[in-house]
Amino acid sequence: MPHFLVIARDHPQKPERRLGARAEHLEWAKEQKEVGRLIHAGALLGEDGGMVGSVLLFQVESGEALAALLAEDPYAKQNVFESVDITPYKPAPIFQG
Secondary structure, X not given: OOEEEEEEEEOOOOHHHHHHHHXXXXXXXXXXXXXXXXXXXXXXXXXXXXXXXXEEEEEOOOHHHHHHHHHOOXXXXXXXXXXXXXXXXXXXXXXXX
16 A cells, blocks of 8 residues: 655744644544554654644555545644645565565
8 A cells, every 4th residue: 555755834924723723633643543544643843842844654545545634634624734745655675564
């Protein structure tokens, strides 16, 4: 099944959006992890140590399936991100199971 790396950067003038949607986003991420779609995730940090974006690694059926999944993320629904870059990703052999 294909893997995708998602790098999403927050709107720099709207940090309250992330904070307002964070609890729901973490619950959504937990659900995606439990069903095997979300492999790894974390926050991008700015120079001051504050959260400025997200990195997510997904394993899903297709790019279309990923787009539908990302549209359900509370961060997307609350317009947290200024930009979202999606790149197909291939794990190194030692990580393929």
